[in-house]
Amino acid sequence: MDSTKLWIKLMDIARKYWGCHQFPERSFFFRGYQFPVCARCTGIMIGYIVSIILLLCKVFFSWKLSAAFLLFMLIDAGLQYQFGVMSTNNRRLLSGMLFGIGFWELIACIIRSIIL
Template identity: 50%
Template sequence: MKLGAYSCHQIYERSFTFRGYQFPVCARCTGLFLGNILGVFLSIIKIKINLKISLLLIFIMAFDGFLQLLKIKNSNNIRRLLTGFFAGIGYVFILVNIVSYFI
């Protein structure tokens, strides 16, 4: 079993490779993980992103995936990485907004 197999489809064409080795997750999931890391860092240094912006960041990734699913527009790994990255930030700040609402 490959690392990341439970959370990612790991399609070779949609994954980055380094020196002949495929990343354990696709480009979009790579972006999500990197965005999560940056989002946590931003929240630690007290930068805030409101709920509407967070949802928009996630919507952009979902819209890109939907266009690709319907074969309206082909996505590429750079766009998948970027949309995943911004959605990862959005996910973190949705959680930050939910937690701060209840605190």
């Protein structure tokens, strides 16, 4: 499969299963190809991976810190949506990463509180 067909397939998968808007101005590019997901969704995916690694290494955050990580992205996205305050792709990436980490760490907090 050539790179263009692979790129089209990845874009379709991301749109269909991840639900990303894929706006070019809110996405990163590599060698002329747009990432299949926007900067914020890229960050969320990276955050999920980082969180899994942290959890496997038995690194746990408090529920308050996890919630703060979630709020950072919600505030960034909310300011952009509600008031037109433009975010940058780097800030979207960071807020997405924090959200991804905070999400799974918060799930881990809930599971630990049920089990312990």
